[in-house]
Amino acid sequence: MSIVADYKITRTCGTCGCGRKFEEGEEFTTALFESGETFDRRDFCRSCWNEPAEAYSFWRARAAGADQKKKENPMAVWAFFESLSGDQDPQRRKLAFLLSLTLQRKRILKMTGTRRDGAREFIELEKRPDGTRYSVEVPDIRDDEMAALREEMVRLLDTAV
Numbered sequence: 001m002s003i004v005a006d007y008k009i010t011r012t013c014g015t016c017g018c019g020r021k022f023e024e025g026e027e028f029t030t031a032l033f034e035s036g037e038t039f040d041r042r043d044f045c046r047s048c049w050n051e052p053a054e055a056y057s058f059w060r061a062r063a064a065g066a067d068q069k070k071k072e073n074p075m076a077v078w079a080f081f082e083s084l085s086g087d088q089d090p091q092r093r094k095l096a097f098l099l100s101l102t103l104q105r106k107r108i109l110k111m112t113g114t115r116r117d118g119a120r121e122f123i124e125l126e127k128r129p130d131g132t133r134y135s136v137e138v139p140d141i142r143d144d145e146m147a148a149l150r151e152e153m154v155r156l157l158d159t160a161v
């Protein structure tokens with residue numbers, strides 16, 4: 001099965017489950033829910049959000065106007081990375097690695113070293129400024145697979161990765 005199919009995301013950006021469409025500048029919460037091998041994305045208006053225990057990951061976002069350029073949201077990248085970093089699923093470890101590259105570019109994570117464990121290679125990372133450490137496996141990702149993953153992440157997180 002291709003990784004693109006594995007990570008097909010339900011996109012409902014811009015509207016809450018209650019039917020409310022977000023106004024420009026309105027704060028809302030996006031949450032990801034596991035759905036088999038995939039994730040469902042749901043957006044919540046302020047009065048509907050109650051931090052559901054089954055959410056895999058969630059973050060705050062602000063609605064952009066229709067003609068506005070999409071804003072970057074490092075909080076979205078961080079929140080999803082943090083949830084993925086403890087996940088043992090091989091496909092999700094690929095996502096964790098991909099997001100860790102973005103977080104290094106944004107200087108939120110700093111690479112402090114590498115580590116080998118048999119045939120597996122890991123990068124050691126440190127979060128700035130609090131020094132929390134993460135270890136992320138370097139996965140085998142083909143170039144075309146990488147592009148597809150990146151595209152899915154952009155759709156899922158609604159921000160550049």
Ligand SMILES: [Zn+2]
Binds near residue numbers: 016017045046047
């Ligand atoms: Zn609502």
